[in-house]
Amino acid sequence: MRVDDLPEIRQLGLFASMSEEHFEELMKAAYLQNFPAQVELIGEGDSADFLFFVIEGCVELYGTANGREGVLALVRPVGSFILAAIMSDAVYLMSARTTKKSRILMIPAQNVRDAFEKDDGFARSIVVELAGYFRAVVKEYKDLRLRTGVERLANRLIKYHVSQGASGKVKLPCDKKTLASILGMTPENLSRAFGTLKAYGVSVDGGVVTLGDMKSLTVLAKPNPLIDDPST
Amino acid sequence: MRVDDLPEIRQLGLFASMSEEHFEELMKAAYLQNFPAQVELIGEGDSADFLFFVIEGCVELYGTANGREGVLALVRPVGSFILAAIMSDAVYLMSARTTKKSRILMIPAQNVRDAFEKDDGFARSIVVELAGYFRAVVKEYKDLRLRTGVERLANRLIKYHVSQGASGKVKLPCDKKTLASILGMTPENLSRAFGTLKAYGVSVDGGVVTLGDMKSLTVLAKPNPLIDDPST
DNA sequence: CCGAATTCTTGATTATTATCAATTGGATAT
DNA sequence: ATATCCAATTGATAATAATCAAGAATTCGG
Numbered sequence: 058m059r060v061d062d063l064p065e066i067r068q069l070g071l072f073a074s075m076s077e078e079h080f081e082e083l084m085k086a087a088y089l090q091n092f093p094a095q096v097e098l099i100g101e102g103d104s105a106d107f108l109f110f111v112i113e114g115c116v117e118l119y120g121t122a123n124g125r126e127g128v129l130a131l132v133r134p135v136g137s138f139i140l141a142a143i144m145s146d147a148v149y150l151m152s153a154r155t156t157k158k159s160r161i162l163m164i165p166a167q168n169v170r171d172a173f174e175k176d177d178g179f180a181r182s183i184v185v186e187l188a189g190y191f192r193a194v195v196k197e198y199k200d201l202r203l204r205t206g207v208e209r210l211a212n213r214l215i216k217y218h219v220s221q222g223a224s225g226k227v228k229l230p231c232d233k234k235t236l237a238s239i240l241g242m243t244p245e246n247l248s249r250a251f252g253t254l255k256a257y258g259v260s261v262d263g264g265v266v267t268l269g270d271m272k273s274l275t276v277l278a279k280p281n282p283l284i285d286d287p288s289t
Numbered sequence: 290m291r292v293d294d295l296p297e298i299r300q301l302g303l304f305a306s307m308s309e310e311h312f313e314e315l316m317k318a319a320y321l322q323n324f325p326a327q328v329e330l331i332g333e334g335d336s337a338d339f340l341f342f343v344i345e346g347c348v349e350l351y352g353t354a355n356g357r358e359g360v361l362a363l364v365r366p367v368g369s370f371i372l373a374a375i376m377s378d379a380v381y382l383m384s385a386r387t388t389k390k391s392r393i394l395m396i397p398a399q400n401v402r403d404a405f406e407k408d409d410g411f412a413r414s415i416v417v418e419l420a421g422y423f424r425a426v427v428k429e430y431k432d433l434r435l436r437t438g439v440e441r442l443a444n445r446l447i448k449y450h451v452s453q454g455a456s457g458k459v460k461l462p463c464d465k466k467t468l469a470s471i472l473g474m475t476p477e478n479l480s481r482a483f484g485t486l487k488a489y490g491v492s493v494d495g496g497v498v499t500l501g502d503m504k505s506l507t508v509l510a511k512p513n514p515l516i517d518d519p520s521t
Numbered sequence: 522c523c524g525a526a527t528t529c530t531t532g533a534t535t536a537t538t539a540t541c542a543a544t545t546g547g548a549t550a551t
Numbered sequence: 552a553t554a555t556c557c558a559a560t561t562g563a564t565a566a567t568a569a570t571c572a573a574g575a576a577t578t579c580g581g
Contacts, residue, residue: 141424145421466557466559
C-alpha cells in the first residue's frame with residue numbers, strides 16, 4: 058500500500074517541520090499494514106526495529122513482570138509509540154498488541170535515526186514529542202501512586218466527560234476489562250469501584266456512564282490538572 | 290560564583306556536542322548557588338523558569354495529590370532535572386527539594402530554549418537525554434504497578450548490591466524514610482518488608498544491609514533488566 | 522434462533538498496604 | 552548529663568486491593 062494516501066501523517070507534529078525530501082525518503086522505507094485484533098506487534102525486550110504509528114484501530118501498550126501484566130496506555134489514531142526506544146537504540150520496554158482490527162504504519166528504526174541526523178527540524182520535533190511522552194508517564198505514575206482505585210476511576214470519568222463535551226454522559230473508550238487494566242486494577246475491583254461511585258451520582262449502563270452529580274463526584278475525585286489535564 | 294569552575298558540566302552528555310560559543314553563552318546566564326538541606330527549589334504547578342543541575346548534594350523529586358505525597362526520584366551529581374518541562378514550556382509536574390546541603394546550577398529556561406533553537410548538536414543531545422528520562426519513568430511505573438512492596442525492596446537491594454560491587458553488603462543511599470518513599474511505601478511497611486526478607490538472608494544494621502542468600506532473594510525478587518537495569 | 526464463549530458482576534476470602542499508637546534508640550543542643 | 556527531637560521499629564486495626572468462585576449478561580458464530 059502506498060503511504061501517499063496518508064496526509065494525516067504529514068500533518069503530525071513529528072513531521073510538520075521536516076523537509077519534503079527527508080519525509081519522502083522516510084515514507085519510501087515505511088510499511089503500511091493491516092492487522093487483525095489481538096496481534097502482538099512487539100514484545101518487551103525485543104530490539105527496537107520499527108517506529109509505529111496507529112492509523113486506524115487501537116493498540117495497547119502493556120508490560121509484564123513477576124507474573125503480572127498491566128496496560129500502560131492505549132494508542133489511537135494518529136499516535137506513535139516507542140519513539141524513545143528508537144532514539145535510545147535500545148530494546149522495547151513495553152509490549153504492544155492490537156485491540157481491534159488496525160492499520161499500522163511501520164518505519165524502520167535506522168531510517169528514523171538517519172532522518173534524525175540529517176534533518177534538524179525533525180530532531181527538534183522529536184524533542185517536543187518525547188517531552189510530551191515523558192510528562193504523560195509522570196502523570197500516570199502520580200495517578201497510580203497517589204490515588205486509590207476509586208479516585209482513579211472518578212478522575213478518569215471526569216476526564217472522559219470533559220473530552221467528550223460534558224453532556225452528562227460518558228462513552229467508555231474500551232471494554233471494562235481493558236479500562237480496569239489502564240486504571241491499574243482488576244476487573245472485579247472496577248465493578249466494585251463503579252458500585253462505590255453510585256453514591257456519587259454515577260450510573261452505568263453497558264459502555265455508557267451517566268454522571269448525575271458532578272459536584273460530589275468532583276469532591277471525591279479532587280481532579281488535578283498536573284495529573285489529569287493532558288495539555289499541561 | 291563563576292561557572293567556569295565546573296568542567297564536569299561541559300563533559301555532560303547534554304553539552305558534549307554543543308558549540309563552545311553556545312555553551313559559553315548558556316553558562317554566562319547560569320547561576321550557581323549553594324542551598325541548605327530541605328529547601329524547596331521548585332513546586333509542582335510553577336512555571337518552568339530554570340533548568341537545574343545537581344553539582345553537589347542531593348535533590349528529591351516528589352509529587353502530591355489527594356493529600357498524599359510520593360518521591361519519584363533522587364537526583365545526584367551530576368544530574369539534571371525537569372528538562373521536559375523546559376522543552377514543553379510548561380509548568381513543573383513535580384516539586385523538588387534538597388535532601389542535604391547542595392550546590393545547584395540553574396540555567397534560565399529561555400536561554401536553554403534559545404540554545405536548543407540555535408545549536409543542532411544540543412537539540413540532538415536533548416533527545417537522547419529525554420528518551421533516557423522517559424525510559425527511566427516507564428521502569429518506575431512498571432516497578433510500582435507489577436510488584437509488591439517486598440518485591441520492590443528486594444530488587445532495589447539487588448540493584449544497589451550490583452552497583453556497589455557485589456560484596457555481599459549494601460550501603461543504603463539515604464535514610465529509611467526516604468527509601469520507603471522512593472519504593473512507594475510507608476516507613477512502617479519498609480520495616481516490615483525488611484522483616485519479611487530476613488527469611489531470605491537479608492539482615493539490616495542501620496544503613497548497612499547484608500545479603501546472605503542471594504539465591505533465594507533472587508527467586509523472590511525475580512529481577513528484570515527491563516525494570517532494574519538502568520542501562521537498558 | 523441457539524449454543525458457546527466471553528465479559529461482567531457479586532460474594533467470600535485472603536493479601537497487601539496504610540493508619541494510628543506506643544516505644545525504642547540515637548543524635549543533638551543546652 | 553539531661554532533655555528534646557526524630558528516625559526507626561513494633562503492634563493493633565482499618566482500608567484497599569487481589570484472588571477464587573459462581574452466576575448473570577452479553578457477544579458472536581453458526
